[in-house]
Amino acid sequence: MTRKIRHRSPNILHTGLEGRWVWELGAHYSLRPLLKRLPKGDGHTVIVFPGFLSSGLSTRQLRRLLKDLGYDARDWGMGRNLRFNAEVEQNMRDMVNAVYDEVGSKVSLVGWSLGGVFAREMARAMPDKVRSVISLGSPITGARHAAVARPIFEMINGSPEPETEARIDKMHVPPPVPTTAIYSKTDGVVHWHGAIQDEGDQAENIRVPASHLGMGSNPIVMYAIADRLAQREGAWAPFEISGLRKFAFQKPKPFNRPLGEFY
Secondary structure: OOOOEOOOOOOHHHHHOHHHHHHHHHHHHHOHHHHOOOOOOOOOEEEEEOOOOOOHHHHHHHHHHHHHOOOEEEEOOOOOOOOOOHHHHHHHHHHHHHHHHHHOOOEEEEEEOHHHHHHHHHHHHOOOOEEEEEEEOOOOOOHHHHEOOHHHHHHHHOOOOHHHHHHHHOOOOOOOOOEEEEEOOOOOOEOHHHHOOOOEOOEEEEEOOOOOOOOOOOHHHHHHHHHHHOOOOOOOOOOOOOHHHHHOOEOOOOOOOOHHHEO
């Protein structure tokens, strides 16, 4: 019988240092002239999903930068991210369908924290309408134990139903579209083990130096997002870590057991 390993909560020191997001936001504004010189997009639509307890206000800097880079960047349009149920899921599907019908081409999805979980599930449900998906510090592996906000989420939404439990156990498997999971070993909200996925032909993990609350503005994260979105449709390749990139980015060492065993 396979022994399952229970995720630890994030390091309490990292959680206490989450206030560094203020410095990351300041760096974002200070470096905006340089960020505008990141790889330009081809104009395709990118929908940005906010994290738990957050709204489109939290992703404003990211969407503004994506617009500067030539993308049709949009908020998810559903207000504050508080609840998840069948109605909310259907509303998200309707939203992606409506945008796809409007623009007439596949859209990319970027989700921060819980928003990344939703973005990945939308890509899993409608891969014919999603070009790529990027998650930022999202609890996609062993989500019930890796995120410090889990008790608050369950207080609002209740404990997961058996069907939802089964889906949670499989979230580390990437959707059938180009998928990037961006994570930080110093994340103080989601343990980094919980933010990585199975890697494959079109699925990767990228490690960045960032706080959880700062991922939506951290200039290094912005660089990775811009690089991933700028790839031509149908020409996806893994993020290359060479040269100066080695000072900012890392990839996780292979686990000696499948991610599915981390529970």
